[in-house]
Amino acid sequence: MKTENLSSFDMPAADMDPALFFETAASRLGAGGRTLAYFAVPEGPEHRLVMAIGFDREGRVEVYSCRAAGPSFRALTPSFPQLHLFEREIFEQSGLKPEGHPWLKPIRFNTPGAVPGVADFFTVHGSQVHEVAVGPVHAGVIEPGHFRFQCHGEKVFHLEIMLGYQHRGVERRLSAGPDARSLHYAETLAGDTTAGHVWAYCSALEALAGVNVPPRAQVLRGIMLELERLANHTGDLGALAGDVAFLPTANFCGRLRGDFLNMTALVCGNRFGRNMFRPGGVNFDLDFALIKELRLRLQDTFRGVENAVGLLWETGSVADRFEDTGVVSRETAEGLGLVGPAARASGVPLDTRRNFPYGPYEDFTVSVSGSGDVYSRAYVRWLEIQKSAELVAGWLDALPEGPLAADCGPLRPDSAAVALTEGWRGQICHFALTGPDGRLRHYKVVDPSFHNWQGLAMALRGGEISDFPLCNKSFNLSYCGRDL
Amino acid sequence: MIKALLARLKQGYRTMDFPAADLRLPPRGLGRPELSGRLEKAAAACPYSAITAGADPVLDLGKCVFCGACAAADPAGVSFTRDHRLCSSRREDLAVKGSVLKRADALGTELRGIFGRSFRLRQVSAGGCNACEADCNVLGTPAWDMGRFGIQFVASPRHADGILVTGPVTKNMELALRKTYDAVSSPKVVIACGACAIGGGPYAGHDECVGIPKDIPVDLYIPGCPPHPMTILDGLLRLLGRID
Helix, strand or coil: EEECCEEEEEEHHEEHHHHHHHHHHHHHCCCCCCEEEEEEEEEEEEEEEEEEEEECCCCEEEEEEEEEECEEEECCCCCCCCHHHHHHHHHHHCCEECCCCCCCCCCCCCCCCCCCCCCCCCCCCCCCEEEEEEECCCCHHHHCCCEEECCCCCCCEEEECCCCCCCHHHHHHHHHHCCHHHHHHHCCCHHHHHCCCHHHHHHHHHHHCCCCCCHHHHHHHHHHHHHHHHHHHHHHHHHHHCCCHHHHHHHHHHHHHHHHHHHHHHHHHCCCCCCCCCCEEECCCCHHHCCCHHHHHHHHHHHHHHHHHHHHHHCHHHHHHHHHCCCCCCCHHHHHHHCCCHHCCCCCCCCCCEEEEEEECCCCCCCCCCCCCHHHHHHHHHHHHEEEEEEHHHHHHHHCCCEEEEECCCCCCCEEEEEEEEECCEEEEEEEEECCCCCCEEEEEEHHHHHHHHHHHHHHHHCCCHHHHHHHHHHHCCCCHHHC | HHHHHHHHHHHHHCCCCCCCCCCCCCCCCCEEEEECCHHHHHHHHHCCCCCCCCCCEECCCCCCCCHHHHHHHCCCCEEEEECCCEEECHHHHHHEEEEEEECCCCCCCCHHHHHCCEEEEEEEEECCCCCHHHHHHHHHCCCCCCCHCCCCECHHHHHHEEEEEECCHHHHHHHHHHHHHHHHHCCCCCEEECCCHHCCCCCCCCCCCCCCCCCCCCCCCEECCCCHHHHHHHHHHHHHCCCC
């Protein structure tokens, strides 16, 4: 059935006959649809499969659902690789087996007897082929994950990424809400994407409660989300510079990233934007003095970033390492359903702020770069930094008057809502379903990293293992957002 | 080259004085809480049971995620100051009574002799949200320049004097944490950084999380969700006896 971003609908209306479900899903994905979410919901002793498909050009969302008949179902991964991790997740969470899935194995190792990292790996055979295993604890102050490379000398034939170490059961607890902790769960789905995730969470609840968020709150939310993007993109460009040993930009951006975080803290007290959002609106306002201070800091910090990042494009040694490294073609990006800067750097013009507008975003123009390499992923970030700075400056100049929040009342029973936002890593999808009592019956979170980790694996294919840190940083994906 | 030098000139010298008398959390920041009254309403508002109400109420910073729900429910009872100095040496010292918090002690003379001027840490991320990691990373930027105090994060536990743990320690990271701890040579220091590492944080009570194993003794607790970089650096310097 057809719906749209941020509107609630009756869940039973999405129900279909199982055979028709798979046929429809395949035909809609074949017609250019992109999977937003695909998951199983417990229904008594059985399960219900639910798929949300987005049509980016039209800004349309379609939701299909069917009762899972029997212990297995038809895998669509062989035709649509973008589903591979979703089907593995369904298998791990519900036990329903996707028949015909080419590489069915655990993704979070949270079932009885599962040992993290212990599973079959793709292997390549040959007298001079060797395997390199890295992690879960790997160099740097970074989240845990296991990476297995199949190499011939320096050349990488294949990289397999095995995660699950960050699995802390947060999605399951969200499904039992809403309660006093729910907002904190949403804020910490990925701690560096607090605004992106908590906005999606609040939007899902607001859609189910039928609440209109006041314009001032919408714009304040926009400011928080764009500051988050500015901080992270700036940090990433610095880290990319660091990975090619270009220390000036690495050092400058480290400081400048902090300046953006400190602007966020000026608004809500916390550098990561905690405590700002609540269903219905926001908790903190900006007065004249604070607006003036933020405007000054924004201008100053943006100039600093312009100066620091400008060096990257003018330095031959940087271009030499960035260009043609870790190429992901547009075809691969679309096939895997990549989102965010990683997709836009491969020429895919997808941005939730454009394709599924929400909150204060109107007539947003997407920043796209086409070469699909590390350079492109860096350059897209710079384009987006400029855009975000412009948005925040504009909003600070023309903050709508009015209240900070509307009352968010009870949720509509037996309903569902899809909430899409554009976090700095890409599209975030939250799918909320309510039961007959108006409480949540299931809550599904899809972090952009869930789509994009396979993009990193593909970027390494045929490349050199020494380029891994650089490629990894150019995606800078979330482990905790994927592991939940 | 000339452009890099000009940029360096433009970016300026940015390293802050630390510790400095005027360092405070931002005006809306939540630092060391001060308590008064019986705190029944505040205790009821806390989703993590961090507050014990009564004649001598207690707020356990080890459980607190600094969401401010208590202060919103009982503004006269709980007020958060902008004081960032929150670290303690013992778990029980994190219990704030009135306006009193027992801050971290320095390591003993012998350990200070070994680690005092060169302290290398292996960070172990074990199930959190990556915000604590981000605020540890930031200590390496020029603004904080932790290296000037002789403190550094290193890649190998074999090169480390201790571990700094973040996250609630998921079941899936328990073994990796233990192996990393074992790989550090003795004597070694363990630091629990952030609400998750201390008491589970937002994930307290989840079956998926086990916490830092009891037989791995913690030498420094750094509360916060995530702790502000100021709080982390203050704790590390207290541990090394560089701040009294």
